[in-house]
Amino acid sequence: WGAAFAPSLLTGLISNGRFGTFWIVRMIVIAVLLALALFMLLVKQRPRLVNSVLPSINLLLGALLFAAISLSSHASAVSNNIVVLAVLADWLHLMAAALWVGGMLYITTTYLPVLTRKPVAERAHSLVTLIPYFSPLALAGVAIMAVTGPFSATIHLSSWVQLFTTAYGRALTVKILLVGALMTTSAIHVLLIRPRLKREYYKYAYAIEGVTYNQARQVKLREGRMTTLTRRLMGVLRWEPLLGVGIIVCVGLMNVFAGTLTPIAAPTQPTTTKPAAAFNTTVKTTDNKFTVKLNVN
Template sequence: MLALLTPLIKQRPRLINSILPSINLLLGALLFAAISLSSHASAVSSNIVVLAVLADWLHLVAAALWVGGMLYITTTYLPVLARKPVAERAHSLVTLIPYFSPLAFAGVLIMALTGPFAATIHLSSWVQLFTTAYGRALTVKILLVGALLTTSAIHVSLIRPRLKREYYKYAYAVEGVTYNQAQQVKLREGRVTTLTRRLMGVLRWEPLLGVGVIVCVGLMNVFAGTLTPIAAPTQPTTTKPAAAFNATVKTTDNKFTAKLNVNPNRFGTNIFTVTVIDNSTGKPSSNVGVSLYTTMLDMDMGTDSVNLRPDGKGHFSAPGDLAMSGNWQIRIQIRTPDNTLHETKVKLFTPF
């Protein structure tokens, strides 16, 4: 609103005129802060969000110094200058434009520091420069900034120094200090006119590259979501039923055969069932006692015991815990009526 009202209200108090530039500068800085806080810079992890937002804000300020200054030169300064004689145009260009160079250099320096920093935050791989819309917009922006640097270097290091030399030679020729012949004056004037038009042409079209940079910045905000790949739809998985563990082993003295069943063989509570076969008769034995001792092999967790209860048909069962998934050893102990112990061991892997 202030930018629109400033040219309309020409009769302003002196105090307003003195503070108006500062107010515009403050409001512009706040606008850039709002843009940074709502851009992709604020969507990074919380431990670097402050640095990301600050870098983005500085990047916008730098673009305003550099590109904004070029736009002012093109839209305001050059149209006024075009109505002046060639000598005044040349004098103004070699006198006033150098004052803008420090601001432009500061903008370039800040962009050179904050740009790669922001890229390292938002890009996880250089491949994303070509495989994502955000990366392609960033690539075009880099190319446009490179073109801007090239054109700026051309008119700062080549055209402007030559114009400055030719203008002073022309001024000396007009004053008769060095050259007092009309032919020399006309020759110098022709060179000054050519260089002035060339410099004004570069300054007039250079901001178009800057506008392209600003468009790319906007597209990067729009396409920031392409940096996070969209998860592919997954097929619904069906949980396989738990598979019970079964093993058949003989005792070390070969007098009994133990058939062990662990159901469902998952960490947590399981049902342990042992069927005892007397090898001398080949029939289940019910007049024995059965105990199990479970030991975790992957971690020292001690040994737990499970006393199994008989069903009168040669089967012994009881609930017990396998406290975690992994490799277990189960020692089966069979006690006969004469208190003789017959043992065997089984190893199994219990999944999660």
């Protein structure tokens, strides 16, 4: 480990070759993004023009960061005739993951904490109104990942066996399982929980408009069902990004273990030869005057 982190080795990596160039680009972009994040956190009163251009700047820097990552990752370590397609597929894959998983992280870390302080009726109304706007973006991210993921796998893997015999393949297998689990949980709250919550909210809103004494129990029942579904949906949205974080970790491990795709030749067993048996023969000359004996040990 000491040799792996030797200053001379690290200096050589970042000062020579394509990897070092794009690694420096990555560090510069990350530093600029952190500076922008601090600016947005500390400076609350900003001009309207600044507020209007900040999202575009962040998007541009994010795309540049993913491009630098793709150009310095295993995607660029392929043959020259497909390197452009490999890098483009990897970049689109990262952008799609950011669109899908990043959106879920924003919902969990920013949207839900604000929503928790609202009354249950406002929470339900917000969930059934705002969350559907994210669904097309999430579906676009899933569609892009569904195309670029298998394409990248066919480029980097030469056999299905490598999914289980290499560290890269095992990380990819875990990533596929996590993506499947994430798609399942997304389908559950999009197709099951959210439609039920929407129906219960509109029933509750209709019942509460003209509440009479006889309708009070009905309103209470609707409110209880709406509260249960709201908590259930918020719980799924709160824990769903953990699967996304696992996917991001697997992507990082795939970059680390890309070298394991080169099959390591199995050590050859030394061939053992059995000692030859002794050879004995006797030969007479044609005139029968001499006899020759040959012994080979």
